[in-house]
Amino acid sequence: MLSAAFVVLIALADFVASALLTDASQLKKDNYDFVIVGAGAAGNALASRLTENPSFSVLVIEAGVTDEGVVGIEVPFLAPTNTPMTAVSWNFTTVPQTSLDNRILTYPRGRVLGGSSSINFLVYTRGSNEEYDRWAELTGDPGWQWSNVEQFYLKSSRLVPPSSGRSTAGMVNPADHGFGPVEVSLPGFPSEIDNRIIDTAKQSNGLFPFSLDLQSGNALGVSLPQNAVGNGTRSSSATAYLRPVLNRSNLDVLIQTTVTRLINTSGAKEKPSFKKVEFAANSTAKRSTVTASKEVILSAGAIGTPQILMLSGVGDEKALKTLGINTLVNLPDVGQNLQDHPIMSNYFFVNSNNTFDNVLRNTSILNADLALWMENHTGLFSDGPANGVAFLRMPSNSSAIKEFGDPTAGPLSAHIELVFADGFAATTTPQPPTGQFLTINSAVVSPTSRGSVTLNSSDPFVFPNIDPNFFATTFDQQVMLQAVKFSRQFVQAQPWAGFVQNRTGPVGDAETDDDIIAASRQAIVTIFHPTSTARMSPVGANFGVVDPDLLLKGADGLRVVDASIFPIIPAAHTVAPTYIVAERAAELIKEAWS
Ligand SMILES: Cc1cc2nc3c(=O)[nH]c(=O)nc-3n(C[C@H](O)[C@H](O)[C@H](O)COP(=O)(O)OP(=O)(O)OC[C@H]3O[C@@H](n4cnc5c(N)ncnc54)[C@H](O)[C@@H]3O)c2cc1C
Ligand SMILES: *[C@@H]1O[C@H](CO)[C@@H](O)[C@H](O)[C@H]1NC(C)=O
Ligand SMILES: *[C@@H]1O[C@H](CO)[C@@H](O)[C@H](O)[C@H]1NC(C)=O
Ligand SMILES: *[C@@H]1O[C@H](CO)[C@@H](O)[C@H](O)[C@H]1NC(C)=O
Ligand SMILES: *[C@@H]1O[C@H](CO)[C@@H](O)[C@H](O)[C@H]1NC(C)=O
Ligand SMILES: *[C@@H]1O[C@H](CO)[C@@H](O)[C@H](O)[C@H]1NC(C)=O
Ligand SMILES: *[C@@H]1O[C@H](CO)[C@@H](O)[C@H](O)[C@H]1NC(C)=O
Ligand SMILES: *[C@@H]1O[C@H](CO)[C@@H](O)[C@H](O)[C@H]1NC(C)=O
Ligand SMILES: *[C@@H]1O[C@H](CO)[C@@H](O)[C@H](O)[C@H]1NC(C)=O
Ligand SMILES: *[C@@H]1O[C@H](CO)[C@@H](O)[C@H](O)[C@H]1NC(C)=O
Ligand SMILES: *[C@@H]1O[C@H](CO)[C@@H](O)[C@H](O)[C@H]1NC(C)=O
Ligand SMILES: *[C@@H]1O[C@H](CO)[C@@H](O)[C@H](O)[C@H]1NC(C)=O
Numbered sequence: 001m002l003s004a005a006f007v008v009l010i011a012l013a014d015f016v017a018s019a020l021l022t023d024a025s026q027l028k029k030d031n032y033d034f035v036i037v038g039a040g041a042a043g044n045a046l047a048s049r050l051t052e053n054p055s056f057s058v059l060v061i062e063a064g065v066t067d068e069g070v071v072g073i074e075v076p077f078l079a080p081t082n083t084p085m086t087a088v089s090w091n092f093t094t095v096p097q098t099s100l101d102n103r104i105l106t107y108p109r110g111r112v113l114g115g116s117s118s119i120n121f122l123v124y125t126r127g128s129n130e131e132y133d134r135w136a137e138l139t140g141d142p143g144w145q146w147s148n149v150e151q152f153y154l155k156s157s158r159l160v161p162p163s164s165g166r167s168t169a170g171m172v173n174p175a176d177h178g179f180g181p182v183e184v185s186l187p188g189f190p191s192e193i194d195n196r197i198i199d200t201a202k203q204s205n206g207l208f209p210f211s212l213d214l215q216s217g218n219a220l221g222v223s224l225p226q227n228a229v230g231n232g233t234r235s236s237s238a239t240a241y242l243r244p245v246l247n248r249s250n251l252d253v254l255i256q257t258t259v260t261r262l263i264n265t266s267g268a269k270e271k272p273s274f275k276k277v278e279f280a281a282n283s284t285a286k287r288s289t290v291t292a293s294k295e296v297i298l299s300a301g302a303i304g305t306p307q308i309l310m311l312s313g314v315g316d317e318k319a320l321k322t323l324g325i326n327t328l329v330n331l332p333d334v335g336q337n338l339q340d341h342p343i344m345s346n347y348f349f350v351n352s353n354n355t356f357d358n359v360l361r362n363t364s365i366l367n368a369d370l371a372l373w374m375e376n377h378t379g380l381f382s383d384g385p386a387n388g389v390a391f392l393r394m395p396s397n398s399s400a401i402k403e404f405g406d407p408t409a410g411p412l413s414a415h416i417e418l419v420f421a422d423g424f425a426a427t428t429t430p431q432p433p434t435g436q437f438l439t440i441n442s443a444v445v446s447p448t449s450r451g452s453v454t455l456n457s458s459d460p461f462v463f464p465n466i467d468p469n470f471f472a473t474t475f476d477q478q479v480m481l482q483a484v485k486f487s488r489q490f491v492q493a494q495p496w497a498g499f500v501q502n503r504t505g506p507v508g509d510a511e512t513d514d515d516i517i518a519a520s521r522q523a524i525v526t527i528f529h530p531t532s533t534a535r536m537s538p539v540g541a542n543f544g545v546v547d548p549d550l551l552l553k554g555a556d557g558l559r560v561v562d563a564s565i566f567p568i569i570p571a572a573h574t575v576a577p578t579y580i581v582a583e584r585a586a587e588l589i590k591e592a593w594s
Pocket of ligand 8: 362
């Protein structure tokens with residue numbers, strides 16, 4: 001018996017080693033049908049779907065490390081501990097933000113199996129149907145409209161019960177959910193603010209409408225958060241899509257390896273073709289290459305993808321020339337149109353001893369919560385850090401909309417998001433040593449500011465210049481101002497009486513509109529949703545980076561599949577839309593090579 005068990009263990013160890021490679025020398029071949037760059041949200045979904053076809057061989061190359069056994073990744077409540085400077089993140093910073101008093105912001109992305117889906121804050125929202133109908137309009141491809149991509153939403157995720165097993169009837173609509181591998185659940189352990197949030201919505205006469213389920217197609221309203229959590233543990237593209245199929249013999253995954261550029265493999269007088277991928281373990285290691293006989297697919301995310309394109313000679317010819325890079329495809333839009341949601345914290349003192357403030361201050365409480373999570377994945381730590389979300393529109397008489405127009409996808413899509421937390425969620429202000437707090441984070445989810453990712457160097461190991469250009473438009477400033485006003489108005493409702501005390505923090509102290517906008521410049525950070533740096537545009541358009549089938553314009557055989565291809569940022573958290581993109585891409589690719 002003992003020796004049989006021993007043999008099984010050895011076999012398992014061997015299998016793990018052969019599926020997850022850590023060094024290029026372990027590759028058994030130098031040619032695959034498909035080479036996917038980046039094992040993030042999109043890359044893993046794609047790898048999983050493509051290898052369903054046993055005749056396709058797939059290699060995934062990922063810069064980061066394995067996600068397995070990283071407690072900060074697995075434990076939902078600890079999600080914020082993975083950023084910014086950790087072994088599982090790209091430690092990016094922005095260039096000075098001119099509309100934020102020249103502050104430099106940290107700008108982390110996941111650098112680990114699962115990419116940013118392994119370190120994100122778990123909130124799961126697909127956005128309104130209107131978002132996808134607008135993508136179809138902007139790209140001229142009806143394949144992106146909701147009536148067609150709904151199937152991909154349903155294929156990507158499914159609703160599961162929370163780890164506590166409590167009933168969630170009346171808090172979610174199971175009919176709005178699918179049958180895919182990513183597990184989505186409501187918090188299992190209600191906080192003291194849950195009922196206050198929901199009751200405020202239900203009593204607000206439609207000012208803050210209650211939403212049974214934000215995945216219904218109408219993305220407006222106040223709701224409990226739906227998190228990418230199953231059985232009290234994070235559900236990422238690594239756990240949901242990749243790990244269950246790692247034993248497929250047609251899939252290799254090479255981690256701890258950075259792709260440095262793509263190499264032109266076309267014949268003379270043909271369009272450039274990028275079927276050779278160059279990579280290295282680090283800046284001093286030897287570079288190696290691998291080729292794809294069918295396609296190379298860039299899934300390196302909204303920062304990594306444009307960086308690799310530019311390093312490969314795809315981008316704005318003038319800008320590339322100054323760095324000594326020979327342009328193969330002149331596409332000035334590469335790295336442009338960076339969009340993200342600015343967010344900041346509104347703090348209130350509360351009359352309570354039950355917020356999570358003491359958990360963060362007192363190691364013995366923290367360790368007890370962690371021990372409970374370790375025991376059976378229950379308790380505070382089995383839920384994400386958010387306790388409620390509200391997606392709201394500007395008031396219908398808003399002068400900002402009269403003056404600047406309405407940038408949303410339609411009347412069921414938000415300008416503003418509020419995210420509630422039962423404690424002090426530290427963004428720019430550290431948690432005070434005493435006191436109990438409510439945080440309402442306010443975000444602009446219909447931004448009109450546009451930024452960019454540009455190369456700082458032709459060295460692939462030098463981080464690019466990242467400029468989200470937050471708060472650059474008067475419109476975005478007016479939306480944030482309204483978001484602050486809504487957050488204050490929200491807690492004036494009866495359910496908060498005796499609980500919420502005075503406002504505090506830099507934004508809380510601001511009274512006039514001008515003061516609030518000035519304080520915002522000091523308080524805004526990223527919600528971590530960069531998109532659109534390799535945006536889709538119609539076939540034949542003189543702007544954009546990829547066609548609606550995600551193939552790079554002006555080249556052969558290179559597809560981009562990740563959040564960089566969004567034609568415009570949705571008023572939603574971005575991981576669910578990224579899975580939808582990856583699921584549709586998998587179908588397009590299977591069709592192209594069937
Ligand atoms: C801290 C944080 C919090 C967030 N919170 C939420 C949230 O609550 N809800 C939500 O919906 N979304 C959230 N997001 C955003 C969401 O996770 C992303 O939109 C989504 O993961 C994007 O998927 P992607 O495939 O485009 O890129 P990613 O998931 O970032 O994957 C890109 C992968 O490519 C790899 N890579 C990059 N360059 C190279 C290279 N040169 N060579 C090899 N590999 C490379 C990266 O290491 C990474 O693994 C958050 C993100 C972060 C960082
Ligand atoms: C980020 O910083 C951490 C801690 O200093 C380090 O371990 C990690 O390697 C860094 N990541 C990158 C991509 O530089
Ligand atoms: C988890 O463990 C705790 C502490 O032992 C116990 O009270 C609780 O009932 C358990 N929950 C589940 C779902 O097993
Ligand atoms: C991989 O593992 C799963 C689950 O253990 C099993 O069902 C499947 O048959 C295995 N596939 C291969 C190719 O070994
Ligand atoms: C791509 O490589 C081929 C073969 O070397 C070459 O003939 C062609 O000119 C290259 N394309 C560009 C745009 O440089
Ligand atoms: C770079 O990678 C090589 C090859 O894997 C390795 O031997 C070397 O130790 C690495 N250097 C650093 C600084 O990590
Ligand atoms: C919080 O605890 C303190 C000390 O035990 C007590 O005096 C106070 O009444 C408690 N506050 C609330 C709201 O329960
Ligand atoms: C931390 O919490 C424990 C358990 O509730 C308590 O006994 C202890 O006094 C607290 N420590 C401090 C410094 O407040
Ligand atoms: C949930 O996690 C606990 C703790 O690891 C485990 O005992 C239990 O079997 C898991 N349940 C399911 C349904 O996976
Ligand atoms: C919009 O309507 C609200 C409520 O009626 C009112 O308080 C506000 O002043 C109006 N704003 C503008 C710009 O007209
Ligand atoms: C590279 O970054 C440094 C520091 O941010 C900046 O001073 C320099 O101008 C940048 N160079 C390019 C070519 O963008
Ligand atoms: C706000 O409330 C806190 C806690 O009750 C109190 O310590 C503080 O003095 C108050 N600040 C103002 C400006 O009222």
